[in-house]
Amino acid sequence: MKVAVAGKGGSGKTTIAGTLARILAQGEHSVLAIDADPNPNLAVNLGIDAETAARIESVPLSFTHHAKDADGNYSVGMDISPEEIVSRYGTPAPDGVTLLLVGRVEAHQAGAG
Amino acid sequence: MRGILEHLHSSDTLVTVTDMEAGLEHLKRGTLEHAETLLIVVEPYFKSLEAAGRIAELARGLGVPGLYAVANKVRSERDEAAIRDYCAGHDLPVVAVVPFDDDVAEAERLGQAVLDTAPAALAVDRVRALAGRLLANDLPQPMGRVAD
Numbered sequence: 186m187k188v189a190v191a192g193k194g195g196s197g198k199t200t201i202a203g204t205l206a207r208i209l210a211q212g213e214h215s216v217l218a219i220d221a222d223p224n225p226n227l228a229v230n231l232g233i234d235a236e237t238a239a240r241i242e243s244v245p246l247s248f249t250h251h252a253k254d255a256d257g258n259y260s261v262g263m264d265i266s267p268e269e270i271v272s273r274y275g276t277p278a279p280d281g282v283t284l285l286l287v288g289r290v291e292a293h294q295a296g297a298g
Numbered sequence: 299m300r301g302i303l304e305h306l307h308s309s310d311t312l313v314t315v316t317d318m319e320a321g322l323e324h325l326k327r328g329t330l331e332h333a334e335t336l337l338i339v340v341e342p343y344f345k346s347l348e349a350a351g352r353i354a355e356l357a358r359g360l361g362v363p364g365l366y367a368v369a370n371k372v373r374s375e376r377d378e379a380a381i382r383d384y385c386a387g388h389d390l391p392v393v394a395v396v397p398f399d400d401d402v403a404e405a406e407r408l409g410q411a412v413l414d415t416a417p418a419a420l421a422v423d424r425v426r427a428l429a430g431r432l433l434a435n436d437l438p439q440p441m442g443r444v445a446d
Binding site (some may be wrong): 187188189190191192193194195196197198199200201202203204205206207208209212214215216217219220221223229230231232233244245246247248250255267268270271279280282283285287288 | 300302303305306307308309311312313314315316317318319320321322324327330331332333334335336337338339340341343345346349350353357362368370371396402405406408409410412413421422425426428429432433
């Protein structure tokens with residue numbers, strides 16, 4: 186199951202996403218919560234304390250490589266499996282949710298991504 | 299970032315819940331690739347409804363199979379009716395109605411999860427019902443009923 190939550194800023198999308206992720210995990214599903222917002226705050230809505238949340242490392246974009254096929258179409262490839270990304274960069278959250286940050290814009294890489 | 303999201307969404311084994319970037323600019327960068335279900339959180343006021351309509355239009359163009367609205371911060375029947383009317387006109391089934399809830403506002407003030415501060419909150423209850431529908435595959439099928 187792949188669910189994405191969108192909405193205008195301030196709509197409460199992060200609260201809905203965080204609450205939904207934990208409830209799905211309570212049903213014994215192994216849930217990956219992905220924060221794709223450049224200004225990430227899903228951690229807090231998942232119940233991770235602010236101090237831990239501030240230290241979470243975003244998945245580096247350096248795993249991505251761009252390739253061009255015979256027809257000239259570009260594709261994005263990854264040098265690491267999804268499971269490996271989760272085990273390396275995931276942060277445990279309550280109810281067995283794992284949180285992954287993929288969108289944080291770091292000061293030194295603003296404009297990337 | 300698109301590559302990473304696409305990659306994670308391509309895994310067969312993972313249940314993922316992705317909190318997308320606010321707004322819709324990112325959709326053009328392919329951030330919804332492989333997402334099966336898009337929940338568009340909408341508040342009962344014009345600009346929020348309009349934004350939801352544009353997000354739905356873009357996502358539909360990208361071929362996301364399941365597009366749904368989640369009504370949030372609903373304070374009255376009028377609020378709910380406004381959201382249902384707009385969404386019905388945009389072929390966007392409303393799959394949950396989450397009331398405005400002081401327990402949520404208080405959790406936000408504290409910087410905590412509402413599930414930890416007020417697990418019995420009505421808003422939590424509505425999200426729980428939505429989770430149940432997702433797990434039971436009990437959402438309106440694409441191109442099916444306009445509203446539920």
